[in-house]
Amino acid sequence: SQTIHQWPATLVQPVGSPLSLECTVEGTSNPNLYWYRQAAGRGLQLLFYSVGIGQISSEVPQNLSASRPQDRQFILSSKKLLLSDSGFYLCAWSVGGAYNEQFFGPGTRLTVL
């Protein structure tokens, strides 16, 4: 069966520090991968998605970047965090196709101070 891992679960970082969040998927090949952010009290916002190694689509201009160095690994990064980067970050995967059902990781709660 498929499993999605995210770490860390919780992170507190100072403004201006770098960020690296990692997401890995097990039990499937060539998944579509997604990074979402949810600000406090708000809905889900798609940040990036990837349909293959090295293929990244950005949805919203921001202080973040994403990379997919391996088939089942998706990394969200920032060189310098802003207060507005605080939020709940979710990774998700899907097998794609017409129906594209997505499965979500447990999330990382990021607080930037």
Place this chain on the structure above:
Amino acid sequence: KNEVEQSPQNLTAQEGEFITINCSYSVGISALHWLQQHPGGGIVSLFMLSSGKKKHGRLIATINIQEKHSSLHITASHPRDSAVYICAPSGTYKYIFGTGTRLKVLA
């Protein structure tokens, strides 16, 4: 106007009540998903619909493609159903998220 509208935005019910959450969308879709977000933040996929009706336990989801409308029903609601329920029509790659319905079921 948002592409996906959910109603109600907030709902408080007594344990045992029948609950309905509605979702209307204005875009062409390949499927519609109902998600449940727990208070801790985790998201679970409840249903994926392309037509008709599906049932899992006490949860029932329906979709009318022609009217671009879907409903999620919870029968015999329980406090453990308290969560945010999100409607998400999807195309080939992306979900379009509704604003969510925050449900609280009181014992």
